[in-house]
Amino acid sequence: MSAADKKTEWPMGFRSAGVAAGVKRDGSLDMALIVSDRAASAAGVFTTNQVCAAPVKVCRAHLEQPVVRAIVMNSGVANACTGSAGMVSAEAMAAGMASELGCLPEEVLVCSTGKIGPQLPMEAIGGGVSMLSAAAAADQLEQTSRAMMTTDTRPKAAMRDVDVKGVRVRLTGLAKGAGMIEPNMATMLAFVTTDAAVEAVALQAVLKGAVDRSFNRITVDGDQSTNDSVLMLANGASGVVLEEGSESWAGFVAAVESLCFELAMMIVHDGEGADRFVTVLVEGAESDAAADAAARAVANSLLNKTAWAGTFPDWGRIMDAIGYSAARVDETLVRIWYGETLAVEGGVQAATAMETLVEAVSERELLIRIGLGLGSGEAVVYTCNCTEEYVRINF
């Protein structure tokens, strides 16, 4: 759903812009800015890949000081594996934006997404920074989210309003990413803003928790991009100060989680070439970690992903994947459901009619529930199928 469809708007005190700076050769939108009119507290969650992009390193450094004014980003070039020249470019991109906005370079966070290897075209970036500064406005949200896209087929934006003692606190987020198994051209980026005032340490904890229950649930194969970043800014423009443990805190935390979850689901549903969306729920594992390992083994199995392009209830591929996962499995205790339909009981084919199974497995939004019967560990992972179109896109 596009930002326009939902009338998604920025919280108070935020403006944004999306421009075509010439980083992408086809002339499409390729730079974006989100700026707060006042100093904001900030939080960030980044890729754990040992090979991480220059802008990720710059963000980590800039977040060591307390105040952030803006996020500037480009699509088309990832500025990853670019050495010290790449670091100079990322710092220059932040410094250029800071100069336009009249703030310190370290008050600007910087992101890139696109091809790994090439250096940023700094002439285009420099021009883009000026254009962004001139174009920034409160009504440019959709243009901004479009400028973030690489192989995405649609922009991704979501909004939550939270009532805090009669005052509206707003949360607005943008994301990009098309498929969780695409760490190169389709890095996952998300930017969340709010007009509440939240102290940085608490903000970081809230964002980390929300990411663990949303974006990290769709990183189905551990394939983490060199550039994955989720950033959050809280500028306090609503006049509402939210403190950890206060009466309104839980509602705010829930709104951040719900917003991140909606953005994460938008990414899965825009999976490259995908036309089926699969929730893999594992329960009855020895531990939550074991359940997670089993769920990811199924979700990441290319054999399962290709099976979901058809309509045959190929539950043997699920048995196989949980069997080689790190989770302990006793096959005689395993039960598997497609939605509400029992397919496997005691590790063997259940007495369910084939037509019923075919119907159950043909759902465009497919829930696969796997009971291991060993304990109370539980985990859920969201994924999509793998079609010939995926291979064409990444060819």
Place this chain on the structure above:
Amino acid sequence: MSAADKKTEWPMGFRSAGVAAGVKRDGSLDMALIVSDRAASAAGVFTTNQVCAAPVKVCRAHLEQPVVRAIVMNSGVANACTGSAGMVSAEAMAAGMASELGCLPEEVLVCSTGKIGPQLPMEAIGGGVSMLSAAAAADQLEQTSRAMMTTDTRPKAAMRDVDVKGVRVRLTGLAKGAGMIEPNMATMLAFVTTDAAVEAVALQAVLKGAVDRSFNRITVDGDQSTNDSVLMLANGASGVVLEEGSESWAGFVAAVESLCFELAMMIVHDGEGADRFVTVLVEGAESDAAADAAARAVANSLLNKTAWAGTFPDWGRIMDAIGYSAARVDETLVRIWYGETLAVEGGVQAATAMETLVEAVSERELLIRIGLGLGSGEAVVYTCNCTEEYVRINF
């Protein structure tokens, strides 16, 4: 290369057969027998999948006694996830074959490959067992290897002769499997025979070592089938007794390894839908285990597999995969070569002309060499690319 092309023949004292018993509905060959005229010592290496097929359990049990006469197998149905009924069927298949051959049931090893879930059609299996017994002959090797095929496009057989003080010892092996990322319909099976006499414990050690350096080097994603089995029989019909540590031992061990390696390469080259073959060599890792983790991360990355369907030197996807692997990586030390052509130096694009890189990465047999610059750990993994055809086959 088919068995016929290489004039592959059995060692002395072995006969075999391949028949169409009606397990596969299309009437093609679906049962095979390899029988030794005399008692043979035996060894086996099996899937480590916790969900393992009934025939794997039966083989493990039968190998607890010292003498084996035959291997009987079927393709089309895997007899996996079939519960106690499946165990009864696997035991009955071995017992039926033993009765035909006049030996004990536990002297027969049994394998199945094909669809997970369905029970073995025991009437067809019973008929097949009689047909195999009647058809078994020394010149039926190609027919036998054809009966093992599922999605394989060609039979796989190889032979080695070793001279032991003027006496010829022969090693002959058959394999099936089409793609290392296909644990369901294309279980990997291999059967190795020799007319040397080798004591069972030593035979097991030789086979395990050979499998680790061949078949286990192509299990690129840890996707282990429920049915993967490598079996070896040594019947002593040549009159040559080989003892561990004897003068001729090293030559025999080398021949087993070389035979298994040839069969493993046949499997990679018959990878489903694949048209490019990739050797991923990692060196300079902190340990061999770290090198193995890095090599498998690259070989198993769907993004890399799809990149290898094209001819663009997308080394960023390699950097990304090693970065999220369990191996320690310092990106500033990384070097990557396509064949002899340097693509990455110090973690960034090397000063090699793009045309040169494109040419290097377009090799049908592609060597990717990755230097981590951290130590002396080394590992190699053999894989193939992922094309749209793979998705069509597994759809």
